[in-house]
Amino acid sequence: MKLIVAIVKPFKVDEVKTALLELGLQGMTVSEAQGFGRQRGHSEVYRGKEYTIDFVPKSRIEVLVDDPDVPRVVDTLMEHARTGQIGDGKVWVLPLDAVYRVRTGEAGSDAL
C-alpha cells in the first residue's frame, strides 16, 4: 500500500478524478493548497499600491493505492494533470505502514 500525493492545478482536478475512476479507483481526498515554485504569481493594485502574490492556488490530491497499481496511477495522474505549462505540479509516493476503513475497521486493500 502506498500513498500517492499530487499537487495539481485546481481546474485539472475534475479531469484527474474522472481518469482515476476509469482506472478503477474508488476514492480520493483533495484539499486546497498554495504553491510556490517556478510559476510566478500575480500582482494586485489598491489605490496605487502594488502587491505581489507569490503563491499560486493548487489542489492537493491524496490517493491510497495497492503497490501494483502505483505506476499506472502515477502515470494517469501526470497525464491528466499536465498542461505543459510551468506550474503543473508534482507527484510523490509515500510508503505506508497500514490503512483502515473507519466504518468497518477493515485493513489494507480491503479498506480502499
Add this chain to the structure above:
Amino acid sequence: MKLIVAIVKPFKVDEVKTALLELGLQGMTVSEAQGFGRQRGHSEVYRGKEYTIDFVPKSRIEVLVDDPDVPRVVDTLMEHARTGQIGDGKVWVLPLDAVYRVRTGEAGSDAL
C-alpha cells in the same frame, strides 16, 4: 514515531479530539478536505439548471505518535469517527524519519 492521518466527517472532529486527549495525546493538526468515494455528494439547482457536487466535505486529522501508541490511537480514532454510515473515512499510518518541536528544537518523543 509514526504519523497517523485520518479522514473523518467534519462534525466528528470534536469527539475525536476529546477522545485523543483522554488517551493522553498532547496535540493534533486538522485541515479541511474534500472527499470522494462511495458516499455520494449532493446536487444543487440554480434557475432550473442542476449541478451535481461529487465531493463531500471531510476533515483531515494528523497525529504524531510514538510507535507503541499507534494501535491505541488508531482504534480510538476509528471508534470515535465512526457513524456506521458510508463515508466515515480512512485512517492510515506513515513511517517517520524524524520529528522536531520548532520552539525548542527538541527531537523525537520529546517533541510531542
Add this chain to the structure above:
Amino acid sequence: MKLIVAIVKPFKVDEVKTALLELGLQGMTVSEAQGFGRQRGHSEVYRGKEYTIDFVPKSRIEVLVDDPDVPRVVDTLMEHARTGQIGDGKVWVLPLDAVYRVRTGEAGSDAL
C-alpha cells in the same frame, strides 16, 4: 529524497519562504490547518453566550528535498518559524519512494 512537513504560525510563512529560497530551494507547498496543542485558543461571546475555540490557525508547509539537504532545511525551517512562544509548531521528515514533475515527467532530484 524526503518530504519535510512543518506546522508553523501563519504569519511566519513569508519569512520561512524567503529563508528556504536563500538555501536554494525551488519551491514548496503551503496549506491552511487548525492546530491543537499546548497553545490555547481563544473565546468569543455572542449575546452573552461564550464559546471557546480550541483550535489555532496554523500553516502547513511541505517541502520535497534531496537527502543531503534535509538537515539544513530542517534547521532553517525551525530557525525562521521560531518565536519562542508556545505554539511555534512541529517539523517532521517523511521517507519518499519517488517524486515526479508533472509537466515533464522527470523523476527524483530532477523533478524539484
Add this chain to the structure above:
Amino acid sequence: MPKIDTGDTAWVLVASALVLFMTPGLAMFYGGMVRSKNMLAMLMQNFFAMGIVTVLWVLFGYSLAFGGAGNAGLIGNFDFVGLKDLAHAVSGSVPSLAFVAFQLTFAVITPALITGAIADRMRWAAWVGFITLWSILVYLPVAHWVFAGGWLAERGALDFAGGTVVHVNAGAGGLALVFLLGKRRGWPKEPMPPHSLAWTLMGTGILWFGWFGFNAGSALAANGVAAQAFMNTFVAPAAAMLGWLIVERLKDGHATTLGAASGAVAGLVAITPCAGFVGSLAAVVIGAVTGAVCYLAIGLKFRFGYDDALDVVAVHLVGGILGSILLGLFADASVNAAGKDGVFFGGGWGLFGEQVLAVAVVFAFSFIVSGVIGLALKAVLPKGIRVTEEEEHTGLDLTQHAESAYAFDRA
C-alpha cells in the same frame, strides 16, 4: 371628497418604501446570525413574506383588517376585496392606496420577525403553510383591533406604530412555534456562532433606516407629530445601544458588535408604540431601559431551556411589552393632541391599564392561535414541520432549497 396633500402623500409613499425595505434588512440581520448552511433558508423565509402576504393583502387581507374601520369590533369586512373602489379614494390627506401600501408593509414584516425564533430547523413547506394561515388568522384580526378602530383601540389602548400588533404579536407567535419545534440539535452545548456579523450589521443599518418610515410614517402626514416620532426613532435606539453595551461590558467583559446591533433593534422595538406620543427625553429613558432589560432577557431561554434561536422573545416580545407598557407612564398629550397623558404626566393609571390589557390580550391570542396553527400543520403535513436530523445536520439551504449560500472559487 377630502383633498390630497402632496407633501403628506410624498411622505407616506416614501415611508411605505422604507418599511418594505426593512424586510430584506431583517433577512440580512437574521441571516448573518445563523450558520452559513442555513443562510439562504433564512433569507427565503423572509423574502417569501413579501410575496405571499402581499397577494393575500390585495385579495382580501386589507379588507378584513381595515374594512368597517372604527366598528370597535373583532374583524373587518369584505368591502374592499381586491382593493375595489379604492383607486380614487382618499384616506385623511393621502390617496387610500398609499395607506393600503403603507399598512401592507407592516403585514409583511410582522410574520417575518418570527423567522428568527425558528431558525435552522423548520421545514420549508411548514413555513409556507404557517405564514399563510398566521397572516390571516392572527395578523388581520389583531391589526383590526388596534389599528382600525377595533375593540382594543376603542377601549383606549395606544399603539403608535405597532408595539402590540407587530412586536408582541410576532414574539408570541415565535415563542409558540419554538415550543412546538423543539431545540436545535446540540443546543445549547454546541457552539452556533453567527456566520457573518457583517450581514447582521448591514441589516441593522437598513432596519434603523426603514424604521423612520415605520414610526414617523405612522403619523400619515408630514407634520410635527411625524418629526417628533422621527426624533424618537433616532434617539431611543441610540440610548438602547448604549444601555445594552454597558450591561454587556459589565457582565461579559466586552462591548460587542452584535450587542450594539441588538441594542439598537431593541430600542427601535420599544419606541415603536410610543414614537408619536412621547417627548425626546422620555425616548432616551425608554431606550436606555430597554437596552439593558432586553440584554438580560436573553438569559431566560437558557434558564427555561427553550431554543429561541435569534432571540425574538428577548428583543421583540420583551421589547414590545416594555414599550407598550412604558407608554402608560411616559405618554404626553402635549406632544400629540391625539394622544393621552400617562402616569408621569398626570394622566393617572387609566392608560397604563389599557396598555397592560392590550399587551395581555394580543400575547394570549397570538400565542394560542399560533400554537393551534402549528399543531394543525404538524398533523396535516406528511413530513411534519421540522426537518430530519440528517437534514438539520446538512443544513436547510441544501436540503430545503438545493442551493448553497457561498461558493468561493480559486481556479
Add this chain to the structure above:
Amino acid sequence: MPKIDTGDTAWVLVASALVLFMTPGLAMFYGGMVRSKNMLAMLMQNFFAMGIVTVLWVLFGYSLAFGGAGNAGLIGNFDFVGLKDLAHAVSGSVPSLAFVAFQLTFAVITPALITGAIADRMRWAAWVGFITLWSILVYLPVAHWVFAGGWLAERGALDFAGGTVVHVNAGAGGLALVFLLGKRRGWPKEPMPPHSLAWTLMGTGILWFGWFGFNAGSALAANGVAAQAFMNTFVAPAAAMLGWLIVERLKDGHATTLGAASGAVAGLVAITPCAGFVGSLAAVVIGAVTGAVCYLAIGLKFRFGYDDALDVVAVHLVGGILGSILLGLFADASVNAAGKDGVFFGGGWGLFGEQVLAVAVVFAFSFIVSGVIGLALKAVLPKGIRVTEEEEHTGLDLTQHAESAYAFDRA
C-alpha cells in the same frame, strides 16, 4: 411660469435617489450570481455606468433625449446642452433639474442591465467603449421616441416607466452582444454556480425598494396615480415570485431562493410599463403570468445555445415584452385619465397593436445598432472585445482590474 409644488418635488427628488440606488443594487444582484473571480468586474461595469452616463447626460444626453419634446420625431435637439437655462425652469410642478435627474437615473441603469448577459468574458476596455456608444446611439433616441413625445409616443404607444425604453431595449442589446461574444468556456457543461446568493438577495431587496421610485416616481407627482403605480409595484413582483416558485417547484422539485429573487425582479420588469395604467388586480395577474413565463423562458438559452449568462433575455427582454403587450389587454383608463382602455376594458385592439409595434421597433433598433457597435469595437480594439482563454480562466477581477474581491486572513 408654472409654480413648483413642494410635495411633488419632494417625491420626484426621493424617487430619483431611489432609482439611482438601484444600480448598485443591480450590481450586487448580478455580482452574487457570478463566480467570485468575476465579482469585481461585474460591480465595476455597473458602477461605471453611474460615472460615464451621468457625465454624457449633463453634457448633451438630456438635450438629445428631451430637447424638442413632443416633436413626434426621432431625436431631440441641442437646446439644453450642458443643462443650460434649466436652473430655474419648471417641468410640470417640479423644478426641471429634478426631472433631469430622475430621467438620468433611467439612462444609467438601462445599459447596466446589459452586464448580466455578457458576464465573465467581456474585456473592460470593450465595455467602456460599448456603454459610451450605446448610451448615445441607442438609449437617447429610444428615450426620445417613447418618453419625450417622440414618434412612438405620438402614435399612441403607452409605457409608464420604461418597459420598452429600459427593459426591451437593454434585453435586445444584451442579446446582440451575447452573439458577438460567444459562450463562456465550459458553458453549459461546467458548473458556474452563484458565488454568493446573499448578495443577490440583498440586490433584489434594493431593486424592489428602488423600483417604487422608478414606477411611482414616473407619475412625476405625489398623487393618486403615483399611489396606484406604487401599489402595483408592490403586488406584481409578489405575484411573480409566487408564480416562479410554483412552476419551479413542480419542474425542479425545489422552490429556490434564487427563484424567489428572479421571480420578483421579473414581476418588477413586467409591471414597469403598466404601473400607472392598470388596476391592482390586473397587477396580480400580470405578475403571476410573468413569473411563470420568465422561468420557462430561461430554457431558451439552452435550447438555442446562446450563453445569456444571468438571463437578461429571459427576465428583462421577455418580461419587458410581456408587460408592454399585456398592457394592451389590461390598460384601464378609469385608473388614470392620461391612459387608455385595453382590450379587456372595451378599448379594442388599437392600443394592443401600438404596444406590439413599439416592442418590435425598439427590439429591432436596439438589437441591430447594438450589434453594429459591438462589431465596430471588435474591429477597432487591438485586443478585441473578449478576454483570452487564460484571462477568462484566471478571472476578470485579476486580469482586468488587478484586484481580488475577497481576502480572508487568518494570521
Add this chain to the structure above:
Amino acid sequence: MPKIDTGDTAWVLVASALVLFMTPGLAMFYGGMVRSKNMLAMLMQNFFAMGIVTVLWVLFGYSLAFGGAGNAGLIGNFDFVGLKDLAHAVSGSVPSLAFVAFQLTFAVITPALITGAIADRMRWAAWVGFITLWSILVYLPVAHWVFAGGWLAERGALDFAGGTVVHVNAGAGGLALVFLLGKRRGWPKEPMPPHSLAWTLMGTGILWFGWFGFNAGSALAANGVAAQAFMNTFVAPAAAMLGWLIVERLKDGHATTLGAASGAVAGLVAITPCAGFVGSLAAVVIGAVTGAVCYLAIGLKFRFGYDDALDVVAVHLVGGILGSILLGLFADASVNAAGKDGVFFGGGWGLFGEQVLAVAVVFAFSFIVSGVIGLALKAVLPKGIRVTEEEEHTGLDLTQHAESAYAFDRA
C-alpha cells in the same frame, strides 16, 4: 408662528433618514477595505457613533451648536437642552425637530469619518473616549461657526452642506490621531489588501444614495435649490470617478473597482460645500479635478510616512479643502440668490479669501484640539490608546470585541 410646509417637511425627514443611512454605508465602505480580522472593530466604531453622538445631541449637543443661532459667536447656548420647547416649534418651513434630526445626522457621520484613518490599531476604550470628547469639543463649536450663523458664517464663508464642518474637520482630526497612534506594524511593507471590496462597493452605493439627502436636504426645502444641489451631487462624483480612473489607468496600468469607488466618494466630498451654490457644468469640473487630485494625494502618506490607513486625508481632507476653495471660484449667485459670485462669475476674490480662511481655521482648530484630546486619553487610559503588538496581530475583532466577523461552516 410660521406655517409648516408638508412638502418641505417630507423632504427634510427623508433627507435625514438618507443621511443616517450613510453611517452604516460608511462602515461598510471602510470595513471592506480592512483585513477581515479588523472588520467588526471598524463597523463597531462607526455604529457606535450612531449611539453616543445621538444621545449627546439630544441632551445638550444641539443646543450648544444651534442655540443662539446667528450670534456671530464661538458657541451656542443652553436654550434647547433636552430639546426643550422644540416639540411644536418651526424652523423655516419645517418642524424644528426635523431640522434637529437632520443636523444630528451630520454630527453622527463626521466623527465616523475619522475611523478610516485610525483603522486596525486603536483600542476600543480609546475610541469611546475620543468620539465623545471630539463631538463636544470639536464638532459643536465648528458646526456653530459655520452652520448656525457663528463667526465664520457671519464673515461670509459659504459651506452648503459641510465641506469644512464635516470633511476638513474630520480629516484634520484623523490626521492628528494618525500621528499619535503611529503606523500599523508592517506598514507599508506588508501587504494589507482590502478583505472584501464587495462591501466597499455596497458602501459606496449607500453613500452616494444618502449623499443626495446630505446635500440636497441642506436646502431645507423641496425647491429649485434642492434640485440643483441634487443634480450636482449626481454629476460631481460621476466626473470624479472618471477623473480618478483615468489618472489611475495611466499611472498604474489598471482602472480599479476601488478606484471607481474612491473617486466617486472624493467627488461627493468636494461637491458638498458647493452643491447649492454652483451650476451643473461647474460640478463636472469640480468633480473631475477632485478625482484626479485626490488620487495623487494618496501618494503623500508614502512620501511623508504617516499611516492614514484608508486615506481619510487624501479623500476627505484634500477633497474637502478642494471643494471649499473651488467654491470661491465657481460660486454663482444666479444659481442661488442666497449664495454669492465667485472669481469666475465676477465676484472677485472676496469669497475666495473667506473660503481659504474658513478652511485654515477649521483645519487648525480640529487638528490641535484632536491632538490634545488624543494626548489626554493616552495619558489617562491605563492601557493607552493603541492595542499591543500581540492584539494588533491577532486582530481587533477578537481582542477588542471577542467576536469573529466570519465563520463559514462545512459540516
